[in-house]
Amino acid sequence: MRKVLVTRPQPDAALTAARLESAGCWPVCLPVSETVATNIALPYGDFDAVAVTSANALRHIGHEKLAPYRHLQLYAVGDKTAAAARQAGFEKIYAGDGWGLHLGRYVAADLQAGSHVLYLTGKVRRPDFEAQLNAADIHLTVAETYDTCPVSYDQTQLSSILSGGAPEVILLYSAVAARQFMALDAQIQGAFLQGAKYIFCLSRRIAAELPEACAAKLRISETPDEEALLRLFADNG
Numbered sequence: 001m002r003k004v005l006v007t008r009p010q011p012d013a014a015l016t017a018a019r020l021e022s023a024g025c026w027p028v029c030l031p032v033s034e035t036v037a038t039n040i041a042l043p044y045g046d047f048d049a050v051a052v053t054s055a056n057a058l059r060h061i062g063h064e065k066l067a068p069y070r071h072l073q074l075y076a077v078g079d080k081t082a083a084a085a086r087q088a089g090f091e092k093i094y095a096g097d098g099w100g101l102h103l104g105r106y107v108a109a110d111l112q113a114g115s116h117v118l119y120l121t122g123k124v125r126r127p128d129f130e131a132q133l134n135a136a137d138i139h140l141t142v143a144e145t146y147d148t149c150p151v152s153y154d155q156t157q158l159s160s161i162l163s164g165g166a167p168e169v170i171l172l173y174s175a176v177a178a179r180q181f182m183a184l185d186a187q188i189q190g191a192f193l194q195g196a197k198y199i200f201c202l203s204r205r206i207a208a209e210l211p212e213a214c215a216a217k218l219r220i221s222e223t224p225d226e227e228a229l230l231r232l233f234a235d236n237g
Contacts, residue, residue, distance in 0.1 A: 001026045005167035032180040048115040053077040053100045055084040057120040060146035098224045104132025113137040123147040150180045166195020178209035
C-alpha cells in the first residue's frame, strides 16, 4: 500500500485523501497552509465582468454578498472554480484551463479596452492574470477575499507521520506550500524528502522550489489541476 502525503489545505485535503484511499493508497494529511477569510466588504461599481483565479475566493465570501454581481459574466480559471461560481449563483461562466496567465489572455481578448472587471482573489497570488489585463487597458478592482497562512507542527506531530515508514509519495500544490513544506521537512532533518520515492507537483514553478537533489524524484502535472496530478500519480504506480 502506497503511503501518500497530502499537503493541500483542508477541506480539500480530506477530499483528496478519500480519493486516494478508494484507490488502495494510505493517505496522510499534512496541510502546510490554511486559507482564512478576510471578511472584506465587496466594492460596488459599474462592472462589466467578474474574474476569479481560485475557488477559495468564492468559498470565503458569503454568497449573499455576491448577489449584486451574479448577472455578470464570470471568468473562472478552471473547472473547480467554475463549479464554485455555479454554487454561488452565477450562470454566465467561462472556465479556463487552470492557468492564470491563459485566463488573462482570454479575458483581454474577450473584453474591450476600458472594460471594468471585479477580480476576486487572495492576498497571496501570482501577478500573471493582472499583468495581462493591465497590458490590455482593462481596469481591475481587486477584492482580496482570503489569505493563505502557514500551519505549524511540532516535532512530535511530524515524527508521528513517519511511523510505519516515510511516505513514498508527496503531493505539492503551490510554490508557497512547497516552501512551507521544506521548512517542516527541515524540522525532521529532511526525513520526508529523503524517504520519498516520488514528489508530484502541479507545475514546474512548484518543482523549482525543491532542492536539485530531488530532481530524479520529481513528476510534474501536465496541467495545474488535481485531476491531471492524480492521473500522473496513477501512471507512476
